[in-house]
Amino acid sequence: MKELEKKELDFLLNSIRDIKDFPKQGIVFKDITTLLNNKEAFGLLMNHLHDRYKDSKIDFVAGIESRGFIFGSALATKLNVGFVPIRKKGKLPFTTIGAKYSLEYGVDEIEIHTDAFRDIEHANVLLIDDLIATGGTANAAVNLIKTAKANCVDACFLIELRFLEGVKELLKHTSVYSVLKI
Amino acid sequence: MKELEKKELDFLLNSIRDIKDFPKQGIVFKDITTLLNNKEAFGLLMNHLHDRYKDSKIDFVAGIESRGFIFGSALATKLNVGFVPIRKKGKLPFTTIGAKYSLEYGVDEIEIHTDAFRDIEHANVLLIDDLIATGGTANAAVNLIKTAKANCVDACFLIELRFLEGVKELLKHTSVYSVLKI
Numbered sequence: 001m002k003e004l005e006k007k008e009l010d011f012l013l014n015s016i017r018d019i020k021d022f023p024k025q026g027i028v029f030k031d032i033t034t035l036l037n038n039k040e041a042f043g044l045l046m047n048h049l050h051d052r053y054k055d056s057k058i059d060f061v062a063g064i065e066s067r068g069f070i071f072g073s074a075l076a077t078k079l080n081v082g083f084v085p086i087r088k089k090g091k092l093p094f095t096t097i098g099a100k101y102s103l104e105y106g107v108d109e110i111e112i113h114t115d116a117f118r119d120i121e122h123a124n125v126l127l128i129d130d131l132i133a134t135g136g137t138a139n140a141a142v143n144l145i146k147t148a149k150a151n152c153v154d155a156c157f158l159i160e161l162r163f164l165e166g167v168k169e170l171l172k173h174t175s176v177y178s179v180l181k182i
Numbered sequence: 183m184k185e186l187e188k189k190e191l192d193f194l195l196n197s198i199r200d201i202k203d204f205p206k207q208g209i210v211f212k213d214i215t216t217l218l219n220n221k222e223a224f225g226l227l228m229n230h231l232h233d234r235y236k237d238s239k240i241d242f243v244a245g246i247e248s249r250g251f252i253f254g255s256a257l258a259t260k261l262n263v264g265f266v267p268i269r270k271k272g273k274l275p276f277t278t279i280g281a282k283y284s285l286e287y288g289v290d291e292i293e294i295h296t297d298a299f300r301d302i303e304h305a306n307v308l309l310i311d312d313l314i315a316t317g318g319t320a321n322a323a324v325n326l327i328k329t330a331k332a333n334c335v336d337a338c339f340l341i342e343l344r345f346l347e348g349v350k351e352l353l354k355h356t357s358v359y360s361v362l363k364i
Contacts, residue, residue: 019275029275033295036255037242037264046259060219066248070267073218073252074259077228082219083252093201093211113215 001052004179008044013180015041016159030159030182032130036070045071045179049156050078052177056153059123060084064110064141065091068129071158075128084116084125086141097147099140110137112144123150131159132178135166142173183234186361190226195362197223198341212341212364214312218252227253227361231338232260234359238335241305242266246292246323247273249312253340257310266298266307268323279329281322292319294326305332313341314360317348324355 004012015038017031035041053075062084063072069085076083089098089109096111117123125145132138138155145152152174160167160178167176186194197220199213217223235257244266245254251267258265271280271291278293299305307327314320320337327334334356342349342360349358 017276022275023272031275033267033274033276033298036258037266037298037300039262039264042258042264043262063252066251069248069251070245070255070265073256074265076218076224077256077259080221080225082221082224083256084219085215085252090205092215093204093213094199094215116215116219118219 001055002048004044004048008048009180012041012045012158013182016180030131032067032158035158042074045158046074046078048179049075053079053126053154053156056126057124058126058153059120060117060150061126061128062086062112062116062141062145064127064129064137067131071130072128075126082118084112086110086112086144097144099143099147101136101140103136108137110140110144112148114148116148117150121149124153125150126153127155127174129155129157131161132157132166132170132176133161133164135164135168135170138166138170139173142170146173183237184230186226186230190230191362194223194227195364198362212313214249214340217340224256227340228256228260230361231257235261235308235336235338238308239306240308240335241302242299242332243308243310244268244294244298244323244327246309246311246319250310253312254310257308264300266294268292268294268326279326281325281329283318283322285318290319292322292326294330296330298330299332303331306335307332308335309337309356311337311339313343314339314348314352314358315343315346317346317350317352320348320352321355324352328355 015035017034019029022029061076065087197217199216201211204211243258
């Protein structure tokens with residue numbers, strides 16, 4: 001497994017755009033669309049993740065709606081494994097397991113299908129999302145994977161916002177890999 | 183370019199699950215999660231699409247939120263091109279172009295970033311979504327691609343619901359390929 005070099009990390013970092021005051025005043029939003037539409041940056045990222053996980057005996061990649069779908073599905077395809085969507089409440093059509101998590105104001109819920117991991121017992125699942133902030137969604141997602149009787153091999157993020165310390169709680173339940181720590 | 187054989191089409195079709203009365207009474211929902219988490223089915227589909235488009239000089243794959251992200255991003259990675267998300271109104275953080283379309287009751291809107299196709303003039307874009315029903319979203323998406331001064335090479339769907347005739351209007355603006363016609 002090859003770590004990314006400093007210049008590669010800088011290239012990925014510089015391909016992400018900061019948008020001030022989105023979605024609301026005071027927030028600097030990390031716009032990943034400028035990484036996705038840059039085939040060199042997107043290719044570098046996906047090749048790196050493929051290289052990192054190709055020998056980890058992953059059975060499924062699970063991605064969190066909706067930016068996690070983008071990275072998760074691309075990686076599942078490269079690893080030649082199945083992809084499992086974790087969605088906002090009410091979006092998945094079959095029977096589901098739900099997990100609630102706290103927002104700044106109020107509560108939200110994500111769901112996974114009860115048969116998401118088919119008939120594979122203790123499947124090895126790689127969880128992926130674009131960004132970890134306070135970690136509420138990620139913790140709920142790991143909870144869902146475990147409740148569905150699978151094993152969360154790693155929780156992988158393109159961006160970790162270090163000052164929010166979202167990884168601290170998550171590390172009690174799974175190992176974590178963030179490509180870029182900001 | 184190799185067409186899918188009858189048994190391959192049947193395999194893909196059988197890997198999609200019908201859910202009655204979702205999201206509301208009287209609708210039979212096509213659940214694609216059972217195709218996605220089946221690595222043989224997902225792999226067959228993505229290899230077929232890669233084979234179909236690998237010589238089409240595609241510059242970008244554009245996927246419609248949110249199931250179109252799953253197929254679009256996987257295909258962009260296989261083709262080694264950039265991925266462009268087309269999102270519901272208010273979700274994209276930079277300056278956008280919007281296109282409205284009619285729903286059964288009311289109007290909805292999708293958006294694309296003004297710089298989605300970077301500095302490539304008349305970029306060749308493959309549009310992808312999981313399903314075409316009445317075609318409202320797909321027509322709006324083709325409209326967005328053209329307004330952003332790019333060329334829609336093909337609009338590609340996993341599933342076409344033939345009785346809704348959504349392709350009829352779409353064919354006036356782009357060529358169309360549906361893997362499964364139901």
